[in-house]
Amino acid sequence: MGSNAAEHHPISFKWVLQAKDKGATVMHVDPKFSRTSARSDFHVPLRSGTDIAFLGGMIKYILDNELFFKEYVVEYTNASLIVGKDYGFEDGLFSGYDAKTRSYDKSKWGFELDADGVPKRDKSLKHPRCVYQLMKKHYSRYGIDAVSSTTGVSAENLLKVYKEFAATGRADKAGTIMYALGWTQHTVGVQNIRSAGIIQLLLGNIGVAGGGINALRGEPNVQGSTDHTLLYHIIPGYMAMPNNEWQTYDDYVKANTPVSNDPMSANWWQHKPKYFASLLKAWFGENATPENGFCYEYLPKIEKGEDYSYMYLFDRMYENKIRGGIIIGLNPMNSVPNSNKVRKALDNLDWLVTSELHHSETTDNWKRPGVDPKTVKTEVFLLPSAHRLEKEGSVTNSGRWLLWHYKAIEPAFEAKPFGDMFVGFMKRVQELYRKEGGTLPEAVLKLDYPDRYDPEELCAKINGRFTKDTVVKGKKYRKGQLVPSFTALADDGSTSSLNWLYAGSYTEEDGNKAKRRSTSQTPMQANIGLFPKWAWCWPVNRRILYNRASVDLNGKPYNPEKAVIEWKDGKWVGDVPDGGWPPMATGKGRYPFIMSKHGFGQIYGPGRQDGPFSEHYEPVETPVARNMFSKQLNSPVYKYVSSEMDKLSAPADPNYPIVLTTYSLTEHWCGGGETRNIPNLLEAEPQLYVEMSPELAEEKGIANGDGVIVESVRGRVEAIAMVTVRMRPLRVHGRIIHEIGMPFCFGWTTPGTGDATNRLTPSVGDPNTTIPEYKACCVNVRKADRLTELAT
Amino acid sequence: MKLDRRRFMKLAGSGAACLSLGQLGVSLAPVKAYAAEMKISGAKEVVTVCPFCSVSCHVIGYVKDGKLVNTEGDPDYPINEGALCAKGAAMFTMTTSHHRLQKPLYRAPYSDTWEEKSWEWMFDRIARRIKDTRDKDLILKNGKGDTVNRLESMFLLGTSHAGNEECAIAHQAMRGLGVVHMDHQARI
Numbered sequence: 001m002g003s004n005a006a007e008h009h010p011i012s013f014k015w016v017l018q019a020k021d022k023g024a025t026v027m028h029v030d031p032k033f034s035r036t037s038a039r040s041d042f043h044v045p046l047r048s049g050t051d052i053a054f055l056g057g058m059i060k061y062i063l064d065n066e067l068f069f070k071e072y073v074v075e076y077t078n079a080s081l082i083v084g085k086d087y088g089f090e091d092g093l094f095s096g097y098d099a100k101t102r103s104y105d106k107s108k109w110g111f112e113l114d115a116d117g118v119p120k121r122d123k124s125l126k127h128p129r130c131v132y133q134l135m136k137k138h139y140s141r142y143g144i145d146a147v148s149s150t151t152g153v154s155a156e157n158l159l160k161v162y163k164e165f166a167a168t169g170r171a172d173k174a175g176t177i178m179y180a181l182g183w184t185q186h187t188v189g190v191q192n193i194r195s196a197g198i199i200q201l202l203l204g205n206i207g208v209a210g211g212g213i214n215a216l217r218g219e220p221n222v223q224g225s226t227d228h229t230l231l232y233h234i235i236p237g238y239m240a241m242p243n244n245e246w247q248t249y250d251d252y253v254k255a256n257t258p259v260s261n262d263p264m265s266a267n268w269w270q271h272k273p274k275y276f277a278s279l280l281k282a283w284f285g286e287n288a289t290p291e292n293g294f295c296y297e298y299l300p301k302i303e304k305g306e307d308y309s310y311m312y313l314f315d316r317m318y319e320n321k322i323r324g325g326i327i328i329g330l331n332p333m334n335s336v337p338n339s340n341k342v343r344k345a346l347d348n349l350d351w352l353v354t355s356e357l358h359h360s361e362t363t364d365n366w367k368r369p370g371v372d373p374k375t376v377k378t379e380v381f382l383l384p385s386a387h388r389l390e391k392e393g394s395v396t397n398s399g400r401w402l403l404w405h406y407k408a409i410e411p412a413f414e415a416k417p418f419g420d421m422f423v424g425f426m427k428r429v430q431e432l433y434r435k436e437g438g439t440l441p442e443a444v445l446k447l448d449y450p451d452r453y454d455p456e457e458l459c460a461k462i463n464g465r466f467t468k469d470t471v472v473k474g475k476k477y478r479k480g481q482l483v484p485s486f487t488a489l490a491d492d493g494s495t496s497s498l499n500w501l502y503a504g505s506y507t508e509e510d511g512n513k514a515k516r517r518s519t520s521q522t523p524m525q526a527n528i529g530l531f532p533k534w535a536w537c538w539p540v541n542r543r544i545l546y547n548r549a550s551v552d553l554n555g556k557p558y559n560p561e562k563a564v565i566e567w568k569d570g571k572w573v574g575d576v577p578d579g580g581w582p583p584m585a586t587g588k589g590r591y592p593f594i595m596s597k598h599g600f601g602q603i604y605g606p607g608r609q610d611g612p613f614s615e616h617y618e619p620v621e622t623p624v625a626r627n628m629f630s631k632q633l634n635s636p637v638y639k640y641v642s643s644e645m646d647k648l649s650a651p652a653d654p655n656y657p658i659v660l661t662t663y664s665l666t667e668h669w670c671g672g673g674e675t676r677n678i679p680n681l682l683e684a685e686p687q688l689y690v691e692m693s694p695e696l697a698e699e700k701g702i703a704n705g706d707g708v709i710v711e712s713v714r715g716r717v718e719a720i721a722m723v724t725v726r727m728r729p730l731r732v733h734g735r736i737i738h739e740i741g742m743p744f745c746f747g748w749t750t751p752g753t754g755d756a757t758n759r760l761t762p763s764v765g766d767p768n769t770t771i772p773e774y775k776a777c778c779v780n781v782r783k784a785d786r787l788t789e790l791a792t
Numbered sequence: 793m794k795l796d797r798r799r800f801m802k803l804a805g806s807g808a809a810c811l812s813l814g815q816l817g818v819s820l821a822p823v824k825a826y827a828a829e830m831k832i833s834g835a836k837e838v839v840t841v842c843p844f845c846s847v848s849c850h851v852i853g854y855v856k857d858g859k860l861v862n863t864e865g866d867p868d869y870p871i872n873e874g875a876l877c878a879k880g881a882a883m884f885t886m887t888t889s890h891h892r893l894q895k896p897l898y899r900a901p902y903s904d905t906w907e908e909k910s911w912e913w914m915f916d917r918i919a920r921r922i923k924d925t926r927d928k929d930l931i932l933k934n935g936k937g938d939t940v941n942r943l944e945s946m947f948l949l950g951t952s953h954a955g956n957e958e959c960a961i962a963h964q965a966m967r968g969l970g971v972v973h974m975d976h977q978a979r980i
Contacts, residue, residue, distance in 0.1 A: 008845070009845055009846075009847050010877035010878075011847045011849050011871065011872045011875055011876070011877060011880075012847050014875065181980075216845075216846070217845075217846035218845055218846065218977075219845070219846065219952035219953075219977040219978070220842070220843040220844055220845065220846070220848075220952055220953055221846070221952050221953065221954065221955060221956070221959075222846055222952040222976075222977055222978050223846055224952075224955070224956040224959060225951070225952040225954060225956075225959045225976055225977070225978060226978045227956070227959075228956050228959035228960045228963060229959070229963050230948065230950065230951070230952075230954075230959055230962060230963060230974060230975070230976040230978070231974060231975060231976070231978060231979070232972055232973060232974045232975060235963070235967070236960065236963060241972075244934055244936070244938040244939075244940050245938075247938060247939060283964050283967070283968070297939065297941075298941060298968075299941065299967055300940065300941050300942035300943065300967060300970040300971065300972050301938065301939065301940045301941065301942065302940075302942065302972050303934060303940070308944075308972045308973045308974070308975075309975050309979055310949070310975045310979060310980075312973075313947055313949075313973045313975065316944075316973075321944070321945065322944075322945055322946070322947060322973070323925050323928075323929060323945040323946060324921060324922075324925055324945070324946055325946050325947035325948060325949065325973070326947070326948045326949070326950075327949045327950055328948075328949075328950040328951045328953075328954070329950045329951025329952070329953035329954060330949050330950030330951050330976060330977065332949060335977075335980050336980070350921075350925075351921045351925075353918055353921075356893065357889075357892055357893065358889070358891045358892060358893060359891075359893070366899060367904065373902070373903065373904040374902050374904060375902070376901075376902065377901045377902060378899075378901065379898075379899070379900060379901050379921070380898070380899035381896070381897075381898060381914055381917070381918055382893065382896065382897040382898070382899070382906070383896050383911075383914065384892070384893035384894060384895065384896065385893075385953075387843070387886065387887045387892075388840055388841065388842075388843040388883075388887075389838070389840050389853045389860060389863070389883070389887050390887070391955070393955030393956065393957050393958065394955055394956045394957065395841050395848060395955055395956060396846075396848075396956060397846050397847060397848035397871075398846035398847065398848075401848070402956070403841050403848055403850075404839075405839065405840040405841040405955075406838045406839055406840060407838070408838035408840060408853035408855050408860060409853070409855055409858060409859065409860050409887075410858065412887070412888075412892050412894075413892065413893070413894035413895065414894060414895050414896065414911065415892070415893070416911070417955075417958065418951070418953075418954045418958045418962070419954075419955070419957060419958040419961060422958070422961050422962050422965050423961065424911065424915040425915050425918045425919045425922065426961075426965045426968075428915055428916060428918075428919030429919045429922050429923055429969070431919075432919060432920070432923045433923065436923075438923060438926070438927040439926060439927045439928075439930045439932075440930060440932065440941060440970075443941060443968055443969075443970060444968050444969065447964065447965075447968040449961070449964065449965065449968070450961060453957075453958075453961070455955065455957040455958075458957035458960060458961065459956070459957055461960075462956065462957065462960055498960045498964075499960065502956075517839075517868065519868070519870060529870075531870045534869075534870055666877055666878050666879070667878045667879065668879075669844050669879060670977065670980065674886070675879065675882075675886075677889055677891035677892075678882050678885050678886050678889055679885065679889075680882055680885055681878065681879065681882050681885075684878060769979065770979060771979050771980070772980075
C-alpha cells in the first residue's frame with residue numbers, strides 16, 4: 001500500500017515475486033493500476049487520502065474476529081497498559097485540543113502509573129481503560145459500509161484484503177507491508193504508518209522474518225542523510241535539536257533522557273547523554289570539556305514549536321526574510337509544492353550556492369520562462385559536482401546496511417565531491433573569522449573541522465574514538481583508537497563519535513566494515529536470507545530490529561521454520577539479538593521493544609502530534625464535503641502556510657471536482673533534474689502526461705494523446721492525456737469520483753518535456769513531519785486549445 | 793548448488809578476472825562475445841553503489857586507462873544479484889553524459905549570462921557571502937532573552953545524493969554557523 005515497488009524500487013520487487021512463487025499472497029492497494037498491480041495476486045484501487053479508513057476497517061476486522069496473536073499482544077505490546085482518565089475521544093477530536101493553537105496537550109494521553117511510577121497493566125485486557133479496550137472502541141466506528149463509502153473500495157474487496165492479511169496473525173505466518181511516499185505524503189502521513197504499526201503489532205508481525213513495515217526509501221542515500229541528519233529538527237543519531245528552553249547542556253540532557261522505573265524495561269535512550277556528549281566531542285574536539293558543557297552553548301537553539309522545514313523556509317523567503325543559502329543535489333523548483341510560489345520566492349535571495357551535475361530548474365531559476373533576468377537580483381554560484389563513480393565513501397540502504405563505494409575514475413572536467421565543497425568554503429570562513437573577528441566567532445573557530453575531505457578518515461570519525469587511554473571489557477585502548485561499539489561511549493569526554501548508531505562500523509579489530517563482501521552465513525541465517533558478514537548494519541550489525549519479539553518468553557522462536565534468533569545452551573544464536581539479556585521467563589530479561597520508554601510495541605502512541613490512535617480525516621483539498629467518521633473534516637492539526645499564493649479550494653468545490661495524485665517513474669528520479677539529462681532515460685519517458693479513465697475522458701471530450709490543461713486553484717499545467725483503464729472511477733459517498741495521476745519529473749530546462757506538476761499541489765503538511773500532501777489535491781482537466789510547454 | 797560469480801569464474805578454470813561468457817563456451821553469438829571482450833578485457837573492476845533509490849544496488853565500473861568503459865550490476869551483492877533497473881542500467885551514460893557541467897559558473901546580480909570562474913574564486917566569494925550574512929543576521933538572543941545563536945536568514949537544502957561522510961560534515965558546518973533552516977529529500 002502507498003507504494004508501486006515494481007516501478008520505483010524494481011530490484012526490491014524481485015524478492016516479492018520470489019515470495020509469491022513460494023506461495024505468498026501479494027496484494028496491491030493503490031489508486032492506480034501499475035506494474036506492481038499486474039504482478040500481484042490482485043489490485044484494489046482506493047481513493048487517495050483514505051488509507052486510514054481502509055486500515056481502520058482492518059483493525060476492526062482483526063479485533064471483531066479475534067484474529068490477533070494474543071500472547072504477543074499481551075506480552076510485547078502496550079495493549080494491556082491502562083491509560084489515564086484524562087484520555088478521551090469525541091467526534092473526531094482527542095482530549096486536550098486547543099483550537100486557538102491548533103495543537104494537543106499530549107499530557108492528557110499518558111498512562112496510569114502505580115506507586116513506583118510503572119505503568120499499570122491488565123493482562124486480561126478487560127479493564128475499560130486499557131489500550132486494548134480503547135482501541136476496540138475507537139475502531140468500532142470503522143464498519144465496512146462507512147469504509148467502503150469513504151475509500152471507494154467495494155465491501156467484497158475490503159473483506160478479501162482483510163481476510164488474507166489477518167491470516168498472518170498466526171505464530172507460524174508472517175505478513176509484511178511495503179510502503180513509500182504514497183503513505184508519507186499526506187496531512188495524515190504519520191498516522192497512515194501508525195495504522196500499519198497497530199496492525200502488525202496485533203498480528204505479531206514485527207521482529208520476525210518476513211514481517212515488519214518496510215519503508216521503501218526513495219532516494220539514493222536518504223537513510224544515511226537522515227541518520228547524519230540534513231534536517232532541522234534533529235541532530236545526528238535521532239536526538240532532538242536543542243531549543244531555546246534548553247539553555248545549558250544539563251538542561252538538554254535532563255529534558256531528553258527518558259526515565260523508566262520498570263526494571264524490566266531496557267529504556268535504551270537512558271544512554272542518550274553518552275551519545276550526545278560524544279557527538280559534541282566530535283564536533284568541537286579538544287575545546288569540548290565536561291566543564292564547559294562540551295561547547296553546547298555555541299550551538300544554535302531553535303525556537304520551541306517553530307518549524308524550519310521547506311514549506312516554512314520558502315514561505316519566509318517569499319516574505320523576503322531569507323538572505324541566502326545553499327541548494328545541492330536537489331531541485332526544489334520542481335519538487336516542492338506550489339512551484340509558482342517557490343520559484344518567485346527564490347528571486348528574493350541575495351545569493352544562492354548550488355551544486356549539481358547539470359543545469360536544473362533550480363540553478364537556472366533566474367532565467368525561467370516569463371522572467372526577465374535583468375529583474376532578478378540573486379548572485380548565483382553553480383558548482384559542478386562529482387558523480388557516484390567519481391568519488392568514494394559510504395551510503396546506507398533502506399535496510400540500514402552501511403555500504404562502501406569506491407572511486408573508479410577522476411571527476412569529469414572540474415567537478416568535485418560535495419565534501420570538497422563544504423571543506424572549501426568552511427576553511428575560508430574560519431580563516432576570515434580568525435583574521436577579522438565578527439559575531440560569535442568562537443562557534444565557528446572552535447569547531448574541529450577537517451582541513452581536507454577524506455571519506456575514509458571521516459568514516460572512522462563517525463564510528464568514534466577514545467580521547468584518552470581506556471580499558472573496555474579488559475581490553476586496553478589508547479587515546480585516538482577506535483571505539484569497538486556504542487556501549488563504549490561515555491559522557492565524561494573520554495570518547496567522540498559523529499553518530500552513535502554507527503559506532504562499531506569501523507573498529508581496530510576489523511577495520512572498515514562497510515567494505516566487507518563475505519556471503520558466509522550459518523544455516524540458520526541462510527534459512528531467512530541474512531548476510532551478517534556482507535557490509536555492516538546499524539545498530540551493532542543487527543539485521544532485524546526488535547527480533548526478541550520473534551521468540552516466546554522462554555526464548556523459543558514462535559516460528560521455528562523461520563527462526564530469527566533462539567536461546568540455546570545459555571546464549572542467543574542467529575541474528576544479533578535486540579539486547580543480550582536472557583529470555584523473559586528467567587526473570588532477568590527485558591521487554592523486547594527497547595527503544596520505547598516502557599519497552600512495549602506501541603499500539604497506543606501518545607507521542608504523536610495528532611493523537612495516540614489513527615483517525616480518518618479527509619485530505620485538505622477533498623472532493624467530499626463531509627467526513628463519514630466525525631464532524632472534523634480535515635486533520636485538526638495539519639500544518640500550512642498562508643501567503644496570498646497559498647490558496648486552497650473549498651471542500652467539494654465544483655470547479656475542482658477531480659482528485660489528483662502524483663508519482664515518480666522508473667526512468668526518472670524525483671524532480672528529474674538529473675535523469676532528464678540522460679538521453680536513454682529521456683527517450684524512454686520523454687514527456688509529461690496525465691493518466692485518466694476512459695469514463696472521465698469521455699465526460700470531458702478528451703481522446704488519448706490529446707494535449708490537456710490540468711488546473712488547480714494555484715496553477716495550471718500542460719500534459720498529454722493518457723486515457724487508460726489503469727485509473728478507475730470510484731464510488732464515493734454514493735456518487736462517482738474521478739482520480740487522475742501525473743508524474744512530476746519534467747521541467748522547462750529540458751525543452752518540450754513539460755513543466756512542474758507541482759504548480760498544482762498545495763503547501764499543507766503532516767503535523768509530525770511537515771511532509772507536504774503531494775498525493776491528494778483537487779483539480780480539473782480540459783482539452784487544450786494550444787500547447788506551449790510540450791513539444792508536439 | 794548456488795554459484796556466486798567469483799566461484800563460477802574459478803570453476804570455469806580461469807584465473808583471469810575478465811573473461812567473457814563467450815570465451816567460456818556459453819551460447820552467445822560469437823560477434824557479441826568478441827565485442828564484449830574488447831570492451832572490458834584488461835579493465836579494472838571497481839565496485840560502486842547505484843545513486844538512485846535506497847535498495848542500493850551494487851554496480852561494477854570497468855576502468856581502462858583511467859576511463860570508464862562500461863558498467864554492469866554486481867552479481868555478488870546478495871540484494872541485486874547483478875540485476876539493475878532502467879536508472880541503474882544507465883549508470884554509464886549518466887557518468888559520461890555530455891550535459892554534465894564542466895566548470896564552476898557564476899551569475900552576477902541582474903546578469904543574463906553565466907560566467908566561468910575558478911573554484912578558488914568561487915570559494916573565496918562564497919565564504920565572504922556566508923560570513924557577511926552571519927555577522928549581520930546571527931540572532932544571539934530571542935525576544936525572551938534566551939541565548940539562541942541562530943542564523944535564520946541562511947539555509948541549507950540537500951542532499952540525499954551525498955554520502956554519509958559528506959552529510960556528517962555538512963551538518964557540522966551548518967550548526968557551527970548557526971543555521972536552522974535545513975532540509976532535504978527526506979521530507980519530500
